[in-house]
Amino acid sequence: MKAVVWKEPRKVVVEEVDRPAIQEPTDALLRLTTSAICGSDLHMYEGRAPLEPGTIFGHENLGVIEEAGPSVKTIKRGDRVVLPFNIACGFCFNCARGFSNACLTTNPKSHGAGYGYSGMGPYAGGQAEFVRVPFADYNCLKLPGTAGDQWEDDFVLLADVFPTGYHATEQAHVQAGDTVAIWGAGPVGLMAALSARIKGASEIYVVDCVPERLEKVRAIEGATPVDFSKGDPVEQIFELRKPHREKVQNLRPGAGDKMPGVMCAIDAVGYEAYADDAAGERQDPGQILRDVVRVVNPTGHISLIGVYFPEDPRGVTEDEKQGRFTLELGKAWEKGASIEMGQAPVKRYNVYLRDLIIAGLAKPSFLVSHRLPLDAAPDAYEKFDLRTQGYTKVLLKPAIRGEA
Numbered sequence: 001m002k003a004v005v006w007k008e009p010r011k012v013v014v015e016e017v018d019r020p021a022i023q024e025p026t027d028a029l030l031r032l033t034t035s036a037i038c039g040s041d042l043h044m045y046e047g048r049a050p051l052e053p054g055t056i057f058g059h060e061n062l063g064v065i066e067e068a069g070p071s072v073k074t075i076k077r078g079d080r081v082v083l084p085f086n087i088a089c090g091f092c093f094n095c096a097r098g099f100s101n102a103c104l105t106t107n108p109k110s111h112g113a114g115y116g117y118s119g120m121g122p123y124a125g126g127q128a129e130f131v132r133v134p135f136a137d138y139n140c141l142k143l144p145g146t147a148g149d150q151w152e153d154d155f156v157l158l159a160d161v162f163p164t165g166y167h168a169t170e171q172a173h174v175q176a177g178d179t180v181a182i183w184g185a186g187p188v189g190l191m192a193a194l195s196a197r198i199k200g201a202s203e204i205y206v207v208d209c210v211p212e213r214l215e216k217v218r219a220i221e222g223a224t225p226v227d228f229s230k231g232d233p234v235e236q237i238f239e240l241r242k243p244h245r246e247k248v249q250n251l252r253p254g255a256g257d258k259m260p261g262v263m264c265a266i267d268a269v270g271y272e273a274y275a276d277d278a279a280g281e282r283q284d285p286g287q288i289l290r291d292v293v294r295v296v297n298p299t300g301h302i303s304l305i306g307v308y309f310p311e312d313p314r315g316v317t318e319d320e321k322q323g324r325f326t327l328e329l330g331k332a333w334e335k336g337a338s339i340e341m342g343q344a345p346v347k348r349y350n351v352y353l354r355d356l357i358i359a360g361l362a363k364p365s366f367l368v369s370h371r372l373p374l375d376a377a378p379d380a381y382e383k384f385d386l387r388t389q390g391y392t393k394v395l396l397k398p399a400i401r402g403e404a
């Protein structure tokens, strides 16, 4: 079968590899109809995370079950399913408490497993014609409809970015009426904004510098784009909030001046952040950490959903190489802010978000910019990595191999 294989930094190829087979009676084999490229794949693509050449990429997988192992009870050939990017067992201490992101039995070397990902176990990804699904009963979310229908491009986003964006708002404790600032208008930031909307936030600000991405922010009712290439984004948010502070916040004694920022601050960028004053030119891995601590109000909440890896082989300084990032802890502590971080437990949310899609109350596919055959992956990685030419979210369609 054909698969997208990583060879070396900034080089993936589409090549013939062995088709996966059922290895355990609890496995299933999925035939992919859509597999998305993720901002997370780009860290590996660039060589910014340790990775074996030959790894098949793809952790956002949607398709139809080709075959189910003899112990699989609830999934059968022909079922349409989407897979959480986390591979989890469902029965370990962490899975049993809902932390499928930290499964203790599926990754021989650590906690938490995933498809085609650095440090997340020996599993091939789904940017291919087929992928092996361990513990299929637990890891498949069943879907209505048929491959290629009106929900295809929404359902694939249930594998990662929609639940991850939702989780970002959970980590930030977003409630109805809340004020929310999100760094990054990539797929995760946009899905965090959509989730904040769904939860009924009153103000949502989304910071980025890429025009096409800032334009997508406008598609979310009540969300305001903030272009950090035009000036300090924290000051811009303080300024944008002024009318609300004057109208509403001043009604609360003392709140007008002492709470100029937001209650919920989300970092959907991570360590590959551009310096605020050098958009598209110079990276500063601590930039967003400083911004979110500044923007959050006393007693607010900070959510770090963007990735900070423990190792970065191409980091510039020794600290970056060793995953040491500076957080202004003193300021955060003084504000009494909560800080939550880590990988999203997709399974905690995917069923509810699926039902919102089916009910017509969420249409996350507004962020999709490209639908391409598998063969187009090398070119798509190159362009998506530059975040130019409108490459916001690329969906690969193995089932339409060869067609443009």
Ligand SMILES: NC(=O)c1ccc[n+]([C@@H]2O[C@H](COP(=O)([O-])OP(=O)(O)OC[C@H]3O[C@@H](n4cnc5c(N)ncnc54)[C@H](O)[C@@H]3O)[C@@H](O)[C@H]2O)c1
Pocket (backbone or CB within 6 Å): 038, 039, 040, 041, 042, 043, 160, 161, 164, 183, 184, 185, 186, 187, 188, 189, 207, 208, 209, 210, 213, 228, 268, 269, 270, 271, 272, 273, 274, 275, 276, 287, 288, 304, 305, 306, 307, 342, 343, 344, 387, 392
């Ligand atoms: N925690 C999880 O479970 C989880 C899951 C999926 C993705 N992620 C991570 O979330 C992050 C975002 O993912 P994505 O797919 O949206 O990636 P992406 O790379 O497409 O988006 C990141 C965006 O951040 C913007 N950006 C860069 N510097 C900035 C700055 N100083 N201020 C504001 N914006 C800035 C970029 O222009 C880009 O649009 C990545 O680090 C990804 O690995 C985490």
Ligand SMILES: [Zn+2]
Pocket (backbone or CB within 6 Å): 037, 038, 039, 040, 041, 059, 060, 085, 160, 161
């Ligand atoms: Zn992803």
Ligand SMILES: [Zn+2]
Pocket (backbone or CB within 6 Å): 088, 089, 090, 091, 092, 093, 094, 095, 096, 102, 103, 104, 105, 106
């Ligand atoms: Zn487990």
